[in-house]
Amino acid sequence: MKKMILIMFLIFLCIPSIGYAHSYLSSSNPKERETVTTPLKTITLxxxxxxxxxxxxxxxxxxNEIPFxxxxxxxxxxxxxVSTPLENGSYxxxxxxxxxxxxxxxxEIPFDVKVAQNKIKTPSQSTTSTTKQDGIEKNTKLEKSQKKEEDSQAKNTSSSTWIRILIVSLGIIVIVGLISILKKKG
Incomplete structure (x- = not known):
């Protein structure tokens, strides 16, 4: 019995990544593929x-990116x-x-906004007008930013995977070694 407890303790000690769980999306407002029918200014994930x-x-x-x-x-x-409720459309x-x-x-969470026209407050023309060039620059910056994030994520995932494989392998070697030592003594 003591041997089994020792082995279990060593397993938990050598493989700490087993206790971690990824954080997944549990809910959102708006929900995926939802059609929002009331003015929306706040998004909560x-x-x-x-x-x-x-x-x-x-x-x-x-x-186009809608700034928060x-x-x-x-x-x-x-x-x-966002500063003003979202206009009707797909987001x-x-x-x-x-x-x-x-x-x-x-x-990603796609959703639509379809609010009755009398409920939408139209922002002044000066706050919504942007040039085509500004939109292109914003999109280019967003694409570059997303590409950097994707590259960084790929590197992190790759190195994280190798570290986990190494930890698990070392844990298995230690456990097999301890089992063989305990068998020789017992």
Whole structure:
């Protein structure tokens, strides 16, 4: 019995990554593929575990980014607010979080807004007018930023995988060695 307890203890000691769980999206407002019929200024993503402060999201419509006034991380929630309610149309939330376990996770949530016209407040023309050149520059910067994030994520995932394989392999070697030592003594 003592041998079994010792072996179990060593397994948990040598393979600490088993205890970590990835943080997956548990709910969102708006929900995936939802058609929102009331004015929407706040987007909330809720994850299964606490997320890191460097987690972020982007809001896209027809390939253009809709800027958030504020993005906040509160424990397991990622909250973004826009200055005016979203206009009718199709949108996609592109999110990237870093979970408690340090792993980056990404996802997308498409949704539509279809609010009755009398409920939509139209922003003044001066705040919504942008030049085509500004839109192109914003899209180019967003694409470059996303490419850098994807490259960084690929490197992190690759090195993380190798580290886990190494830890598991070393744990197995230690356990096999201890079992053989205990068998010789017992």
């Amino acid at each position: 809720t994850f299964e575990t606490k997320i890191e402060k460097l987690s972020t999201m982007h809001l896209l419509s027809s390939g 006034n504020n993005i906040t991380v509160k424990d397991n929630q990622l909250i973004g607010t 996609t939330i592109v999110w990237k979080i870093v979970g408690e376990d340090g792993h980056p996770i990404t996802g």
